[in-house]
Amino acid sequence: MQMLVVLARGDERWGLARDAVRAVVKQAHGLAVATESGPVRADAVLDVAARLEVRAPGAVVERFWPGRCLGLTIYDGAPVVVVSPAALPPELRVD
């Protein structure tokens, strides 16, 4: 089990390790989640301490998705992609 912060961004759900998150800051358009590696863009924070079973992404996701996925899990019936704040997909970056 891992403790995750679960974010919504567009139609996707993303997970960050709880220990990597320092604060959540409201912005004009959505939220910025402050982490040790910089801010993460989100539309909403769905959970700040979700204990979830995370499994390895597997070879298929690694082959067909160019992002760096730390693992996959399910939150409230929907898939969550666990990512590192140090290697965010473009959707989560704050420009």
Next chain:
Amino acid sequence: MDPIPGTGAASLRALLVETGEYLCALPVNQVRQVVRALPIHPLPGASPELLGLAEFTGEPIPVLDLGRLVGAPPAARPANPVTVVVWAGPPHARELVGLAADAALEIVEIAPADVAAAGPGLVGGEVALGGRPTCLLNLEALGTA
């Protein structure tokens, strides 16, 4: 190359799946379940083959477009109404994967002598079934580059 990839059997029992204008034969022992199309959550930036992620029996699984994987011309109704959940990858690292397809048709027996080997990739062989060319899939190759 083994004429029937991933098996040492004299014949192969395969689930016949329709995608676009193609038929694909999936080894039955690697088919977990056929379900109505799973709701898919797209992954931004993914290759076109990866439609997204879905929840299956409480687990996240990737869902791939079977037609794109085998290069099938799209059918008139490319809605992919079924998801075939299969075990993919080599035996030591297999994983559940959804294959979005048009229909699961029937289970057939394929004799090795009827198979023309195609190569080391996902399409491991070709066979004519009922007069239609059919791709025999090697699901062990699905996660490999």
